[in-house]
Amino acid sequence: TASTLELNPQFSAQDYLFDDICTALAWLRKDKPSPKRLPELERHLILSQNNFPNLPFAPKILFLTNLLTEAGILDTNTTPIPEATRSLLSLGRYAAIRKLFETWIKSSLQNELKQLDQLECLGQWENDPTLPRLFLMEQLKGLEPNSWYAIDQFIEYIHSSFPDFQRPDGSYDVWLIRRRSDGMFLQGFENWYAVEGELLRYLIIGPFLWFGVVELSYSAENPDQYFFRLTPQAADLIQHPAISSPEISEPLEKKLQILSSGIITIPRLFHPSIRYQIARFCDWKSYQNNSYLYRVTPASLRQARQKNLKPQQLIGLLQKYTQTFPPFMSQAIRRWAGHSTEIQVQRLSILRVRSPEILKKVQKSHASKYIQQILNPTTAIIAAGKEERLTELLLSLGFLADIEPSPHLMDEFSKNQER
Numbered sequence: 001t002a003s004t005l006e007l008n009p010q011f012s013a014q015d016y017l018f019d020d021i022c023t024a025l026a027w028l029r030k031d032k033p034s035p036k037r038l039p040e041l042e043r044h045l046i047l048s049q050n051n052f053p054n055l056p057f058a059p060k061i062l063f064l065t066n067l068l069t070e071a072g073i074l075d076t077n078t079t080p081i082p083e084a085t086r087s088l089l090s091l092g093r094y095a096a097i098r099k100l101f102e103t104w105i106k107s108s109l110q111n112e113l114k115q116l117d118q119l120e121c122l123g124q125w126e127n128d129p130t131l132p133r134l135f136l137m138e139q140l141k142g143l144e145p146n147s148w149y150a151i152d153q154f155i156e157y158i159h160s161s162f163p164d165f166q167r168p169d170g171s172y173d174v175w176l177i178r179r180r181s182d183g184m185f186l187q188g189f190e191n192w193y194a195v196e197g198e199l200l201r202y203l204i205i206g207p208f209l210w211f212g213v214v215e216l217s218y219s220a221e222n223p224d225q226y227f228f229r230l231t232p233q234a235a236d237l238i239q240h241p242a243i244s245s246p247e248i249s250e251p252l253e254k255k256l257q258i259l260s261s262g263i264i265t266i267p268r269l270f271h272p273s274i275r276y277q278i279a280r281f282c283d284w285k286s287y288q289n290n291s292y293l294y295r296v297t298p299a300s301l302r303q304a305r306q307k308n309l310k311p312q313q314l315i316g317l318l319q320k321y322t323q324t325f326p327p328f329m330s331q332a333i334r335r336w337a338g339h340s341t342e343i344q345v346q347r348l349s350i351l352r353v354r355s356p357e358i359l360k361k362v363q364k365s366h367a368s369k370y371i372q373q374i375l376n377p378t379t380a381i382i383a384a385g386k387e388e389r390l391t392e393l394l395l396s397l398g399f400l401a402d403i404e405p406s407p408h409l410m411d412e413f414s415k416n417q418e419r
Contacts, residue, residue: 010217011055012231013047015093017210020045021100022089022272023292024064025073026279029080030303044284046268047210051287054218056226057206066110071103089273094233101211101237105133112207113166113199119186123176127166135165136203137238140213140230148217148227151204155197163192166199204228213237255323262329262395264294264318274321280304281314296329298402301336311337331398342399349384350375358399367393 027041038061042048048058068074073084088096104110111129114121139158143149164170172189179186179194186194205226208214213234219225253267256278264282266275268290275292281304282294301311311333319325335342342354353359356377362368370390373381382390391401 010215010229011052011209012215013210013212015097015212016046017059017100017212018093018096018272019268020047020059021064021068021096022276023279024061025068025080025085025089026276027284028065028074028078029085029276030280030307032077032079044287046287054223055216057202057209059206059210060115062115063110063207066107067100067104070107070109071100085276086273089276093272097211098237101213104207104211105137106130112202113195116198116202118180118198119195120178120180121176122178125175127175131168132166132199132203133207135162136200136208140208140234140238143230145230145232145234148229151201151226151228154204154228155193155200158200159192159197163189163196166196211237254321256321258318258322258324258326258329260326260396261392262295262332264296266292266294268292271321274317278314278317280307280309281311296333296400298336298340298400301333301400328396328398332395332400335398336400349382349387351380351382351390353378361397362394365393365397367397 023044023046024041027044031037041061042058043050045051045059047055049055052058065074065078068080069076069078071084071088073081073088075081088099091099108129111127112132113119113127113129139162158165167175172192173187175187177186177195178184204214205216205228209216209228212231214228215231217227217229219227253270256264256266256270258264263285264278266278279292279294281296281300283297283300285293285295287293296314301314304311304314315330315333318329339354342358351359351362351371353362359374359378359380363371363374367390370383370386370393371380372383375381387403391403394401
């Protein structure tokens with residue numbers, strides 16, 4: 001154990017994993033996952049290195065998708081199953097975490113040893129990934145609730161007392177494992193710390209941290225020396241994981257905000273099922289100050305329409321859950337629903353509108369300062385680099401503007417002009 005005076009302020013994952021699950025489900029429902037786009041999803045997770053630089057491990061997308069697949073939330077194509085998704089997001093935050101923890105503990109699909117970044121598992125040998133989890137859970141049950149434990153010392157204790165926790169036959173020469181950094185093969189008991197030790201380290205300050213079983217701190221003198229202790233909810237999770245316990249009080253934010261720039265800010269502790277629905281209509285911006293930031297764009301509305309979502313559904317959600325629903329937002333979405341894109345902002349700094357009346361309206365507004373030259377009744381040159389700001393001002397007038405539209409949108413625009 002260690003004195004708290006020696007440690008920096010601890011990190012607790014709380015229920016952030018549930019927020020990341022909600023984010024992943026909305027993202028996966030919005031579009032089919034692809035290897036190229038998976039890093040984009042990881043950037044939107046709270047438990048990422050971007051939001052918590054001192055967090056040793058962040059949940060990988062493979063971990064989340066495996067977990068949700070085994071829980072029956074995703075189908076075999078990694079697509080959210082609507083009914084199962086609604087059911088999960090409608091649970092209390094802690095109840096959902098507990099349900100997923102129970103799934104993970106028994107999971108055969110999740111194989112942490114073969115997911116460790118520093119190790120490469122070769123050959124056709126098989127291991128039982130549930131053994132290390134169940135063993136570690138039993139060890140955690142014997143710890144003092146308010147005491148800090150050094151990770152390194154805890155691993156040394158397991159090495160001396162229960163070295164064969166994941167290899168009941170005691171054989172250390174069958175599994176073909178190679179260290180990625182230097183290509184060294186890690187066979188034999190002498191490499192226990194490089195295999196079993198690293199697995200234990202990952203399980204404690206990875207999944208057991210994310211699920212809220214332990215919280216983490218590190219040495220003030222040596223930031224690489226980590227300590228952990230059990231959280232208040234650990235007893236409920238590891239003592240009786242299959243028994244439903246009374247729901248923990250979970251205050252929720254009741255309203256979201258729409259900024260004058262058109263950005264929708266959704267507090268972290270907002271209704272997850274509603275955030276899930278709204279996110280499917282929007283482009284995702286970032287996570288800042290405990291809030292998710294989204295923006296409605298023509299491209300995001302087109303993508304939603306391809307999933308049979310209607311703009312009126314988004315208007316209904318925003319009207320119900322915003323503190324103040326700005327008229328310009330409702331007008332912009334309704335106009336897009338009726339006319340599709342009426343204004344386009346291209347990367348060539350050219351502004352094109354659907355009719356001369358729209359351009360006249362823009363000229364009489366604050367947006368006129370970005371118009372450098374009128375080319376014809378529906379086209380103008382605008383100040384380079386001001387596209388984003390111009391679209392914000394146009395939104396306040398009730399117009400959603402495209403920036404650098406795709407070719408099919410230009411065809412659609414040309415047809416509108418011919419009409």
